[in-house]
Protein backbone atom coordinates (compact mmCIF):
# COMPACT_ATOMS: atom_id res chain seq x y z
CA UNK A 646 0.00 0.00 0.00
CA UNK A 647 1.49 3.36 -0.95
CA UNK A 648 1.68 5.89 1.83
CA UNK A 649 -0.51 8.87 1.09
CA UNK A 650 0.96 12.10 2.38
CA UNK A 651 -1.57 13.75 4.66
CA UNK A 652 -2.80 17.10 3.47
CA UNK A 653 -2.25 19.94 5.86
CA UNK A 654 -4.79 22.14 7.58
CA UNK A 655 -2.39 24.99 8.32
CA UNK A 656 -4.72 27.61 6.89
CA UNK A 657 -7.59 26.50 9.15
CA UNK A 658 -5.45 26.53 12.26
CA UNK A 659 -5.25 29.58 14.52
CA UNK A 660 -2.11 31.67 14.85
CA UNK A 661 -1.18 29.62 17.87
CA UNK A 662 -2.11 26.10 18.92
CA UNK A 663 -1.09 23.59 21.50
CA UNK A 664 1.67 21.47 20.04
CA UNK A 665 -0.24 18.39 21.16
CA UNK A 666 -3.26 19.29 19.02
CA UNK A 667 -1.24 18.95 15.84
CA UNK A 668 -1.72 15.73 13.89
CA UNK A 669 1.25 13.45 14.37
CA UNK A 670 1.70 12.54 10.65
CA UNK A 671 1.94 16.24 9.88
CA UNK A 672 4.46 16.85 12.66
CA UNK A 673 6.60 14.09 11.22
CA UNK A 674 6.36 15.49 7.69
CA UNK A 675 7.52 19.05 8.34
CA UNK A 676 10.87 20.27 7.01
CA UNK A 677 13.34 21.68 9.55
CA UNK A 678 14.58 25.13 8.61
CA UNK A 679 16.40 26.50 11.63
CA UNK A 680 16.83 26.20 15.37
CA UNK A 681 17.36 28.54 18.31
CA UNK A 682 18.94 26.12 20.76
CA UNK A 683 19.12 28.66 23.58
CA UNK A 684 15.33 28.76 23.67
CA UNK A 685 14.65 25.17 22.62
CA UNK A 686 12.87 26.43 19.52
CA UNK A 687 12.69 25.06 16.02
CA UNK A 688 11.49 26.65 12.82
CA UNK A 689 9.86 24.19 10.45
CA UNK A 690 8.01 24.48 7.18
CA UNK A 691 4.90 22.65 6.10
CA UNK A 692 5.78 20.61 3.00
CA UNK A 693 2.26 21.03 1.63
CA UNK A 694 1.56 24.76 1.80
CA UNK A 695 4.88 26.30 2.81
CA UNK A 696 3.56 27.81 6.06
CA UNK A 697 6.36 28.27 8.60
CA UNK A 698 5.77 27.19 12.19
CA UNK A 699 7.75 27.68 15.35
CA UNK A 700 7.81 24.49 17.40
CA UNK A 701 9.29 23.87 20.80
CA UNK A 702 10.16 20.25 20.83
CA UNK A 703 11.73 17.47 18.87
CA UNK A 704 9.69 14.91 17.01
CA UNK A 705 10.82 12.28 19.47
CA UNK A 706 9.02 14.16 22.23
CA UNK A 707 5.73 14.17 20.40
CA UNK A 708 2.86 12.86 22.48
CA UNK A 709 -0.68 12.63 21.14
CA UNK A 710 -3.30 14.65 22.98
CA UNK A 711 -4.94 11.45 24.20
CA UNK A 712 -2.10 10.76 26.62
CA UNK A 713 -0.92 13.20 29.25
CA UNK A 714 -0.15 15.77 26.60
CA UNK A 715 -2.36 18.34 28.33
CA UNK A 716 0.29 20.32 30.04
CA UNK A 717 -0.67 22.09 33.25
CA UNK A 718 2.25 24.47 33.15
CA UNK A 719 1.58 28.16 32.75
CA UNK A 720 3.34 28.30 29.42
CA UNK A 721 2.49 25.16 27.49
CA UNK A 722 4.31 23.83 24.51
CA UNK A 723 3.00 25.83 21.57
CA UNK A 724 3.09 25.74 17.82
CA UNK A 725 3.10 29.29 16.50
CA UNK A 726 2.66 30.42 12.91
CA UNK A 727 5.53 32.54 11.69
CA UNK A 728 4.31 35.10 9.13
CA UNK A 729 5.93 34.87 5.72
CA UNK A 730 7.46 38.33 6.07
CA UNK A 731 8.82 37.79 9.59
CA UNK A 732 12.50 37.40 10.32
CA UNK A 733 12.38 34.42 12.63
CA UNK A 734 15.71 35.17 14.30
CA UNK A 735 14.05 38.32 15.70
CA UNK A 736 10.48 37.07 15.83
CA UNK A 737 8.83 38.12 19.11
CA UNK A 738 6.38 35.42 20.15
CA UNK A 739 5.53 36.98 23.51
CA UNK A 740 2.26 38.67 22.38
CA UNK A 741 1.10 35.43 20.77
CA UNK A 742 1.91 33.43 23.89
CA UNK A 743 0.09 35.88 26.12
CA UNK A 744 -2.94 35.81 23.81
CA UNK A 745 -2.90 32.03 24.02
CA UNK A 746 -2.67 32.18 27.81
CA UNK A 747 -5.80 34.35 27.96
CA UNK A 748 -7.65 32.16 25.49
CA UNK A 749 -6.71 28.89 27.21
CA UNK A 750 -7.74 30.20 30.67
CA UNK A 751 -11.11 31.47 29.52
CA UNK A 752 -10.43 35.21 29.48
CA UNK A 753 -10.04 37.88 32.12
CA UNK A 754 -11.64 38.23 35.54
CA UNK A 755 -13.31 41.38 36.83
CA UNK A 756 -10.57 41.89 39.42
CA UNK A 757 -7.56 44.11 38.99
CA UNK A 758 -4.05 42.71 38.78
CA UNK A 759 -2.47 42.69 42.26
CA UNK A 760 0.92 43.75 40.98
CA UNK A 761 1.73 47.21 42.28
CA UNK A 762 0.67 50.01 39.94
CA UNK A 763 -0.65 47.57 37.36
CA UNK A 764 -4.08 48.59 36.10
CA UNK A 765 -4.73 45.55 33.92
CA UNK A 766 -7.46 43.10 34.73
CA UNK A 767 -6.37 39.79 36.17
CA UNK A 768 -6.38 36.57 34.26
CA UNK A 769 -9.34 34.37 35.17
CA UNK A 770 -8.34 32.17 38.11
CA UNK A 771 -5.22 34.20 38.82
CA UNK A 772 -4.38 37.20 40.99
CA UNK A 773 -2.36 38.84 38.24
CA UNK A 774 -2.89 39.99 34.70
CA UNK A 775 -1.79 37.81 31.78
CA UNK A 776 1.43 39.76 31.26
CA UNK A 777 2.45 39.37 34.89
CA UNK A 778 1.40 35.72 35.01
CA UNK A 779 3.44 35.14 31.89
CA UNK A 780 6.44 36.88 33.33
CA UNK A 781 6.29 34.64 36.35
CA UNK A 782 5.25 37.01 39.12
CA UNK A 783 5.34 34.82 42.26
Ligand SMILES: [Zn+2]
Pocket residue numbers: 653654655656691692693694695696
Ligand atom coordinates in the same frame (compact mmCIF):
# COMPACT_ATOMS: atom_id res chain seq x y z
ZN1 LIG B 1 0.41 23.44 5.49
Ligand SMILES: [Zn+2]
Pocket residue numbers: 758759760763764765773774775776777
Ligand atom coordinates in the same frame (compact mmCIF):
# COMPACT_ATOMS: atom_id res chain seq x y z
ZN1 LIG C 1 -0.36 43.09 35.95
